[in-house]
Amino acid sequence: MNDPFLLAGRELGSRLILGTGGFPRMETLADAIGATGTELVTVAVRRIDPAARHSLIDVLQACGVRVLPNTAGCFTARDAVLTAQLAREAFETDWVKLEVIGDERTLLPDAPELLVAAEQLVADGFTVLPYTTDDPVLARRLEDAGCAAVMPLGSPIGSGMGIRNPYNLTLIVEQAGVPVILDAGVGTTSDAALAMELGCDAVLCASAISRAVDPVAMARAIRAGVEGGRLARLAGRIPRRTHAQASSPMDGLPELAAADVPTP
């Protein structure tokens, strides 16, 4: 089926975006990238470690995937904007997964700072993909600010708690004029499938794959979930009903009870 994912004017063949965090070994990351079929992977921006043995960028380039830098770890709009500018210089991309965190324990987004950062980065020419709460009003404000997509959480980063509020996610999907990418909360295949069934355009997944017992097998499983959920969304599911609706006809039902035999 030809069903490309159009994101900021670019066609992606996969609706699964892979976060690179949490993979125990670089080889596992490369194998998982292959298993997901993804074309877009996130990276974080950190100080150079002179003792680092591998160049992540070289590994990702060898995999043939596009890099989406994030601003993870930033708690203010100012830090997020500077991190995005550093990423643009380092990786020659104006795409950024914008994260502005408001709470260390839950890693939930700081809505006012997020909106300020989004506005500044859009004005600076960035393609802004913001990690946001599942608040439909904030999602609309981010879209109005010029973001190229909205990336609501299903539940907190790395929690694996799935989609806690499918109703809010449905509202975001209904109103959005930009792609909706479920970001954070996926624990297993069914969570990814549900996101796509609810109408998300794509799923971003890191920990569920990288911290699975067998990351490469889970990469295959979550890919299948995304693809299955997408197919189901396009197919159009039946409405939920309170009572049964027979799937076999009642007409032509044979009379199988023993005939009453009159006694002589």
Next chain:
Amino acid sequence: MIRVNGRDVADRDGATIADLLADLGVEADARGVAVAVDGEVIPQGEWPAFTVSAGSRVEAVTAVQGG
């Protein structure tokens, strides 16, 4: 004194960004590296000539697994 990635570096006042990166084992034409001095991103093309004065804060970053 210049502060590079959170560490004070002695006797490097007036060094270029390229010099400071070399101290970290990074070549001036390295891919996937960016530098900010006092909160301003300095493009890679300026690293050989850009001198860092005493009291400045240099942040040199690259990609790590995340997200």
